[in-house]
Amino acid sequence: VRRVLAQARKDLTQMIRDRLALALALVMPIILIALLGTSTSLTVTDIPIVIQDLDQTPLSRQYADAFRSSLTFRVVSLPTDMSPERALALGRARAALVIPEHFARDVRRERSAQTQLIVDATDTNTALLTRGGASQITRAFARDVAGAVRPAVLVRTSTRLWFNPGREPGKFYGPGFFVLALSIFPPLLAALAMAREGEQQTILQVYVSSISAPEFLLGKILCGMVVGFAEWLLAMALLFTLFGLRFAGDPTPMLVGSLLYLFCAVAFGSLVGAAIPNQAAAVQAVALGGFLLGFLLSGLIFPVENIPASLRWISNLVQARYFIVVVRDAFLQGGGWPAVWWAVLAIGLIGLAYFGFAWLAMRRMQVRA
C-alpha cells in the first residue's frame, strides 16, 4: 500500500507540473457540460409554419388562430405569390397548413372538413413533433366547435409527466454530458501519463525498482482518480447550479457508482496508454474509443433500444451506458439501489476487466522494452 501511495504521489506531482494539461483537464469538462448540456435539445418550440387560408371565413381564421396561439408553432407570413411548397423548399417554414375552400361551410353542415398539413420531413424528429402538435391543436379545435353544439361523449386522458414535469431537455442531457465528460477526460489524462512512461522509456526504471506491476498500475489509477474526482466535484457543482438538479432519492448508488466509474474510466485510459506507447496515437485511440462509444452507444441522446440488434450488444460493454442509468436515476427517478444495483455492479465488473487487461498490456510492454 505504501508503494501504491508513493507512486500516486509521484504521478500527481508530475501532473501538477504540466500546467496546461491540468488546466485543460479541469476547465474543459465544465465548459463541455455547460455548453452541450444546455444547447442540446431535440424538441423544437416555435416551429415556423405558414398558413394558406383559402376559405377566409371567421371559422377558418379561428382555426388559424389556434395555431398562432400555440407554443409549438410560430406562424410565418406567406407572400401571396408563393405556394406553400415553395415556402418549404426555400426553408422559410418547416410546415404548411392548407385550409381548403368551403371549410366553414363543411363544418357547419356537419360534414367532415379536411385540412392539410404539409411537413418538411428532412428532419424526421421535428417532423414527428410537428405532426403531433398540429393534430393536437386540430382535435382541440374540433372539440370546441362540436362542444358549442352538444357535449361530446369522450374518453379523456389526464396525463402526468413524471420525473421531469416541465419536459426540460437540460435535465436529461445535463447528466448525459456529465457522463460523457467523465468518460473522456480522466481516461485521456491516464492514457497520456501511461504512454509517456512508454515513450520516454521511464517504464524501464519501474521494472528495475521493487514496485510490482499491479502496485504501479494501482498507483497510476489512484492518481487518475484523484484528478477525476476533482473534475467530478466541479461537474456536480455545475449540475446543481446551472441545471438545477437535486438528488431525487438515495444518493449512495450514485456515489458508489461514481467511484467505480472513475476507476473504470482511468483503468481504460491506462490500458490504452500501455497498449499504445505513443502519446499522440493514444490520445486518438481514447478519443475514438471514449468519445465515440460514449456518445453513440450509451443512450446519451437517443435510446439504446433504437440501435439495430446486431450492434446493440456492443453497448453492453460500454461502461458509460451503465453510468448514465445510475446518474439519471439519482437525479430524476430516484429509484435507488433496487433500481440500479445491476448497473453499479456492471461498472465494477467492467472496471476489473480493464484493470486485468491493463496488467497484461503492461507485461507485454515490459517484454518489448
Next chain:
Amino acid sequence: VRRVGRLFRGRFWALALKELRQIRRDRRLTISLIVPPMLQILLFGVALDPDVRDLRLAVVDESRTPESRELISALTENRTFRLAGSYETTEALAVALGSGRLDVGVVVPYDFARLRVRGRPVTVQVLVNAVNANTAQIAQGYVESAIAWLNQRPDRARARADAATAASVSANGHPAAPVARAPRVQLRTALLYNPGLVSAWFTVTGVLGTLITLNGSLVSAATMIREKERGTVEQLLMTPASALEVVSAKIVPLFVLLMGMTGLALIVSRLVFGVPFRGSLTVVVMACACCVLAGIGIGTFVSTFARSANQAQLVMFFINPPLAALSGAFTPIEAMPKWIQPWTQVNPVTHFAAVARNVLVKGAGLGIVYPDLLALTALAGLLVAVSAWRFRRQLSA
C-alpha cells in the same frame, strides 16, 4: 497573374510531390484518413436514430371489461408501444415506472365501461416517464391520438351509448339526433422529401460535414506540426521557395487526399444508407471542397500555436465537440438557446449541413442554397487565409 503563374512552376510541384510522398509513407496517417471516417459515418448513421418506438407500456386495468381491453389494444396496436405487463395497483405501477422498467403507464378506472355505456366522459390516467423530454412529448402525442381515434370510431360501446341516448331523448318526445358521426375537422398530413421518415437521411447528411471538417483538421494538424517537431522548418527556409509556395504546396496535396476521403464518404452515404441524391452533385462537391478547406484551415491554425503533435491533438480535442454539437447536424438549431443560435452561423459545419440537406434530400438548386454556399466559401477562405498568414509568419520568424 504573373506571380500566380510563377507559383505553379517547378518548385511548387517539387514541394507538393515531397509532401505527397511523406504522407504516403506515413502508414498511420493513411489509415487515419480511411478507417475513422468510415467507422464514424457507419456508426453515426446506424446508432443515431431518434425514432420513438417500442416504448414499454403497462396498464392497471381496474375495469376488466371488453371496453377497457379495447382501449388497451388501441394503445398497443402500433409500433410505438408494446405491452410490457399489467399491474394490480397503481402503486406497483409507480414503482416500476420509478425504477426505469417502464416508459408509460395507463390507469383505467373501475367505472370505465359503465361510464362509456352511459355516454359520460371517462378519464383515463396516463403516466409518462418524462426523463427524456423528446420521447415523452412524442409518446404523449401518440397516446392522445390513439384515444382520439377510439372516440371517433363508431364502436360497440358507442352504439350502446347511442341507443341509450336515443331512447332517453325519444322518451322526452324530442327527435333523437344522430350521434355517431365522423369528426368535423380532420387533419391530413403529407410528409414531403422524406415520406418514409428514414432518420438516416437526416443523420448521415449531418455527419458528412462534421466528418470532413474534423478529420480534415486532425490530419492537417498532424502533417503541419511534423516539420516543427522534427526541426525541418529551417531546411524549408533555406530552400529558394517562397513562403507562399511552401504553404500552398502543403495545402494542395492534403486537399486532394481529403477530397478523396469525402468522395468515399459520399459513396457510403448513397450505397449504404440510400440517401437520395436529388439535387446537383456539383453543388455538393463544391460545398465539400469548401468544408475540406475550412478543416485544413482550422488544423493549420492550431498547429501554428501548438508546440508538439501532442498539444495540437489535445487542443483539437477541445475544439471538435462544440464544433460538431453546435452545428445543427445532429439536433435542430431552433431547439438551442437563443443566445447560442447566432454563433452557429460562424460554424462551417452548419452551412455544409444546410447545403447537403437542401440539395441531397430536398433537391434544391443553386438558387436556394447560394447564401449558405457563399457563407461556407467565405468561412473557408477566411480560415485558410488566417492560417496561411500564421504559417508564413512562423516560417519567417
